[in-house]
Amino acid sequence: MRGFRRRLVALACTATAGAMILTGCLNNPNQGGGGAPGGGGEGIADNAEADGDGVVTILGAFGGQEQEGFLASLEEFEAESGITIQYTADQDFTNTIRLRTNSGQAPDIAIFPQPGGLLELAEEGYIQPIDTYLDFDALDRTLVPGFLESARMNGRVYGAPMRMAVKSIVWYPAEAYEAGGYNTEPADLDELDAVAEEIKADGITPWCMGWGSDQATGWVGTDWIEEYMLRLWGPDVYDQWTSHEIPFDDERVVAAFDAYGELLQTEGNVLGGPSGVLSTPFSDAxxxxxxxxxxxxxxxxxxxxxxxxxxxxxxxxDNQVGLFVFPRAADSEYDGQPIMGGGDIAALMNGNDPDAIAVMEFITSDQFGGEWASAGGWLSPHTTFDASQYADEITRQTAEIVAAADVFRFDGSDLMPNAVGGGTFWTGMVEWLRGDKTAEEVTAEIERTWPTDDEAEDESES
Structure with missing residues (x-):
């Protein structure tokens, strides 16, 4: 990062004006305007399911142990409310929810692993804005700041998180790391660079890294670019980038590639070097x-x-692993600590059903998930969740890191059209890492693949 400072400072001056376009503040939609899903009138999203019959249908993407944890967290609610919840897991959720909705078989509630599909259906009027049935302000106060932004469209929010994943974490082997006396709380990326230099001086490669993921190889690299976009330029510019208000080949995006490239391509910084990164499965890194x-x-x-x-x-x-937050940039126009991650977002598709609304109120509250948390593998998006219910100290530390963050932003590639976020962004990262193309070339090619409005509509209908 040290060699990158001069360019960053120069770009920051020109970026400030653009960053002022968006405030990054999510206001209660009830305070201004109204409208129905999709933007017209005061209509209510509805489906073919019976209303008030004591049965609520939910479609989601997670199964196995995750499904068991989800259902266990609903048992007490079902017993007290008298509502029966019928959950269906579908690994092809993205296509299934579209097909079911188009054929008039939408569930009462859908739990989206990515916001893109949610917003597409909301725009078509199939999803109810949350401010029409939830206490928006109370919800916003307990959630990690910025989480609701991921489900926002045209001033309305159409979903609320049920689960959170956190990506902005740096992990280390606790015994060896602490024996080396390395900094366990680097305040910024410069201090993190200093840690890497100390580790190298001790004859150890600082960074473990693997991008291998079969046809999805490259997604790990997109996460890194998203981390740098947040840290160098802040959440407002990040939002402009993921929504295509600024082009993918904006000079600030190229600067994020350069910053990551300085870490990744410096001799001795990453185990196996760039070629090793590509050949190492992310799960083995x-x-x-x-x-x-x-x-x-x-x-x-x-x-x-x-x-x-x-x-x-x-x-x-708890004894074998240590962690700290991936820190902020030292010389950035944004002086906060951001967190990047993902989550499962619940959306109401039957606004006429009081039972479905009651379920939404529960699964999006800080009272949901205790049994799932105790079983492991689940993290609440609420800063007010009772952290004593987590199965281990590592999860509690992760929750504390998120609670202390200034802003949360959803994984950028999950917010982009699939042709980019799950396509050319992935492949472009691989071409860049191999040295086949420069950052300027890769970002320009990705920009050319961003769907036009007509192409995006065709993609959502297919």
Whole structure:
């Protein structure tokens, strides 16, 4: 980051005016305007399901142990309310929810793993704005700041989070890292660079990294670019980028590539170098950190990474693993600490059903999820959730990091059209890492693939 400062300062001057376009503040839509889903009148999103019959249907993407945790967290509510919840898991959720909605078989509630599909259906009038049935201000006060932005369109918010994933975390092998005396709370990216230099001086490669993910190879790289976009330019510019209010090849995006490239391509910084990063499965990236002696020390990855660690480490996470937040940039126009992640967003598709509304009130509240938290693998999006219910200290520390953040932003590629966020952005990262193309070339090519309004409409209908 040190060599990157001069360009960052120069760009910051020109970026400030653009950043002022958006305030980044999510106001209660009830304070101004109104309108129905899709933008007209005072209509209510409805489906073919019976209203007030004591049965609420939910469609989501998660199954297995996650489904078990979800259902366990609903048992007491069902017993007290008399409402029966029928949850269906579908691994092809994105296509299934579209097909079911188009055929008149929409569920009462859909739980979206990505905001894009939610907003498409909201624009067509199939999803009820949350300010019409939830206490918007009370919800916004308890959530991680900025989370509701991911489901916002035309001044209205159409979904509320049920679960959170956090990606802005740096993990390390606790015993070896602490024995080395390295900083466990770097305040900014310059201090993190200093930690990397100390680790290198001790004969260890600082960064563990792997992008391999079969046809999805490249998504890890997109996360890194999103982290730098948030830290260098702040949430307002980030929002402009993910919504295409500024082009994908904006000079600030190229600057984010350059900043990441300085970390990734500096000799000895990353285990295996760029070629090793591409050939290493993301799930295996941190395994060398637990060798004796460790081959690398740091990995920036989501809170799900612990599920890929060695069995003996997973059995003793609190003692074997340490973590800290991926820090802010030292010389940025944004002086806050952002967090980037994802989550499952619940949306109401039957605004006439009081039972469905009651379920939405519960699953989007800070009272939901205690049983799931105790079983592990779940993180509440509410800063007011009772953290004592989490299964381990690592999860509690993660929750504390999120609660202390100044702003949360959803994974940018999940907000972009699929042709970009799950297509050319992924492949462009691979071409850039291989050295086949420069950051300028890659971002310009991605910009050319951003769908026009007509193309985006065709994609949503297919």
């Amino acid at each position: 941190m395994l060398p950190a637990f060798d004796d002696p460790p081959k690398c020390m740091l990995e920036r990855q989501g809170n799900f990474v612990t599920g890929f660690l060695p069995d003996d480490v997973q059995a003793d996470l």
